[in-house]
Amino acid sequence: MPNGVAGFFIIEYSPQHKRHNILEVNMAQKTTERKILVGISGGISVYKMCTVVRLLKKSGARVRVVMTRSATQFVTPLTFSTLSQEEVSVSLWPGDAHSSTDLGVKHIDLGLWADAMVIAPATANTISKIAYGMADDILTSTVLALRCPLIIAPAMDVDMYLNSATQKNLSALRERGYFILPPDEGELASGLVGPGRLPEPEKIVSFVEEVLKKIPRDLTEKxxxxxxxxxxxxxxxxxxxxxxxxxxxxxxxxxxxxxxxxxxxxxxxxxxxxxxxxxxxxxxxxxxxxxxxxxxxxxxxxxxxxxxxxxxxxPAHPAAQKIKKSGEAQKGLTLEMKxxxxxxxxxxxxxxxxxxxxxxxxxxxxxxxxxxxxxxxxxxxxxxxxxxxxxxxxxxxxxxxxxxxxxxxxxxxxxxxxxxxxxxxxxxxxxxxxxxxxxxxx
Ligand SMILES: Cc1cc2nc3c(=O)[nH]c(=O)nc-3n(C[C@H](O)[C@H](O)[C@H](O)COP(=O)(O)O)c2cc1C
Structure with missing residues (x-):
């Protein structure tokens, strides 16, 4: 099988759960080989992701990268495709630079392919788009189609991070079951000090490993x-x-x-x-x-x-109409319970x-x-x-x-x-x- 080809999916529709179940994925690959999808949005700390991709590759994982257009302003897709030895996706559309020439549905394929996805740095903008279910680029569209655990590492200026809009969005993502790796505190690119720094690459990689360890795929068909x-x-x-x-x-x-x-x-x-x-x-x-x-x-x-x-x-006898005050303080209200x-x-x-x-x-x-x-x-x-x-x-x-x-x-x-x-x-x-x-x- 050529490098970069995802393999075969056998997909069964479960009418009861109104969803498709993947029965078998990528038969040609070693089962021990983990597939990590790295989503990169446009923050100053994109450079740290070069090391993250290298560390993941070193650990034996297959790594694919999706980038937002803003992210490509900081580091080129060429760097990540060289480090990951895989094609990097930046666009949804066939024919665009850094999109596949296949007439495939890349965002769905990537969502099914991955064992885990990590978005780092996750900008305030991308976090808010995910929180609202937007899908206007390859990264956010992939997130909607994802079946595997999603790890989000927010990184931004301290005021952007502490802004109640960002905090509310992060809470919503946490509730949805995504794993949030909190930013480190320290001096930021702006010169301000506070939470907002993207954690060091080793910390990001061990967080991904920790999440994967917690989630063995041992309950399929249960x-x-x-x-x-x-x-x-x-x-x-x-x-x-x-x-x-x-x-x-x-x-x-x-x-x-x-x-x-x-x-x-x-x-x-x-x-x-x-x-x-x-x-x-x-x-x-x-x-x-x-x-x-x-x-x-x-x-x-x-x-x-x-x-x-x-x-x-x-209550044994819930009232059909709203119970009114009797006007007599001593009378009270007794409820019979069953x-x-x-x-x-x-x-x-x-x-x-x-x-x-x-x-x-x-x-x-x-x-x-x-x-x-x-x-x-x-x-x-x-x-x-x-x-x-x-x-x-x-x-x-x-x-x-x-x-x-x-x-x-x-x-x-x-x-x-x-x-x-x-x-x-x-x-x-x-x-x-x-x-x-x-x-x-x-
Ligand atoms: C030099 C520079 C650095 C930036 N760094 C960050 C950052 O660390 N975090 C962030 O949330 N936004 C940052 N931004 C703003 C984002 O790039 C901007 O919100 C953009 O729309 C994000 O797009 P994306 O989420 O599609 O990648 C930065 C912008 C510039 C010009």
């Missing part, structure tokens, strides 16, 4: 059902009883599972988080809606992870073969309560977190958990980002599913 967020139980048409769950843990699980190749269905309570890439999201509001959605989607699932904070009680269905218990009793993972948020007697939940609901794992742990609060980006297995084995993990907690949980699920497949194959 169906994983995840719940996230709170439920809202109506009191009347305008009021509800809710809870403080942010949904971040469940969304991190959905993102991590999709990146590992699983078909992910995410049943989400009312949260305003962005849906991670390649995740089929179903929005629900009440515990009853959550129950119906889970029971109908769990039948084909290989694993069900219940990270949602589902109400245990719901218990909701315990979804995990129902799933555990069904024994439909799916691995079951529950979450327990406890305020006291944590281990004892979690063990009780694990046994009574017949779960494979329970993930315990406590409101008493600092760094594990509602809405926090970190969590401190103890994972307890069916046999009672407890593993206390240190404080870590929710994505890393998700990775730890998925490592265990993946191992169990692999062992299960081996058993059934015998």
């Amino acid at each position: 169906k994983i059902l995840i719940t996230a967020g709170p439920t809202y139980e109506p009191i009347d048409p305008v009021r509800f009883i809710g809870n403080r769950s942010s949904g971040k843990m469940g969304f991190a699980l959905a993102n991590a599972a999709a990146l590992r190749g699983a078909e992910v269905t995410l049943i989400a309570g009312p949260v305003s988080l962005q849906t991670p890439k390649n995740v089929n999201r179903i929005n629900v509001e009440t515990a009853e809606e959550m129950k119906r959605a889970v029971l109908s989607h769990s039948k084909k699932a290989d694993a069900v992870i219940m990270a949602a904070a589902i109400a245990d009680y719901t 218990e909701t269905t315990d979804i995990l218990k129902e799933l555990g009793a069904q024994h439909n073969g799916a691995l079951l993972v529950g979450f327990a948020l406890e305020t006291n007697n944590e281990i004892k309560n979690a063990m009780e939940k694990l046994r009574s609901k017949n779960l494979d794992y329970i993930v315990l977190n406590s409101t008493r742990n600092e760094g594990a609060a509602f809405g926090s980006d970190t969590n401190i958990v103890t994972i307890i297995g069916k046999n009672g084995a407890k593993e206390k993990l240190p404080k870590m980002p929710k994505f890393d907690v998700a990775t730890e949980i998925l490592h265990r699920i993946s191992k169990k599913l692999a062992a299960k497949s081996k058993k059934t194959a015998r």
Whole structure:
């Protein structure tokens, strides 16, 4: 196969998930050879990317480069094609300089080809275009078509970086499941001092390696059902009883599972988080809606992870009209509550073969309560977190958990980002599913 030709894709359409699945990619290449797509936008630190490309090549990876037009003002495509030993893409259009002469759909091909994409330096302009889903050049079009992890390394003047517009865009990208490598602090090209420097090439390369290590493609062809967020139980048409769950843990699980190749269905309570890439999201509001959605989607699932904070009680008789004040302060308002269905218990009793993972948020007697939940609901794992742990609060980006297995084995993990907690949980699920497949194959 000639150098630079991506190889063969066998693509199957999954009507259920309304997406194509890649069954086999690039049969002619060694499986160990990682394919890294480097996106370069127009910042002063483009020169550092020459070393990044060289280091990636040295590590044995295949490297392809896409550049914005502005980036070519700083370093020429010729430099990057020489260093990467691959054609560099600058334009979407056949016939333009530095575009392929093939009548192909390069931005889609590159998005399918890569095992990981890293955009560095990511300018304020390119970050904002990605945040808004724009696709007006080869770099941003490729990002929209991407199936693999995306790493973004912002680099710009300190005021551009700290501007609330840039910060808001970066938050949106983080929520979407992209990995942000924060800029270093120090003296900038403008002479100002602060955050905005592109980290040194070694740091960029080890960040890419770290991300790839977290995301083995070990869940392809597995169906994983995840719940996230709170439920809202109506009191009347305008009021509800809710809870403080942010949904971040469940969304991190959905993102991590999709990146590992699983078909992910995410049943989400009312949260305003962005849906991670390649995740089929179903929005629900009440515990009853959550129950119906889970029971109908769990039948084909290989694993069900219940990270949602589902109400245990719901108003027995929600009012059809807004409840008015009586005008008598002493009278108050008493609500009659009824218990909701315990979804995990129902799933555990069904024994439909799916691995079951529950979450327990406890305020006291944590281990004892979690063990009780694990046994009574017949779960494979329970993930315990406590409101008493600092760094594990509602809405926090970190969590401190103890994972307890069916046999009672407890593993206390240190404080870590929710994505890393998700990775730890998925490592265990993946191992169990692999062992299960081996058993059934015998
Ligand atoms: C000398 C010079 C250096 C620049 N450095 C940066 C930078 O480091 N980061 C940034 O966000 N923009 C920088 N810019 C501005 C971008 O080049 C400009 O916003 C451009 O539209 C970015 O286009 P792109 O995102 O398509 O590459 C610089 C401009 C010039 C002229």
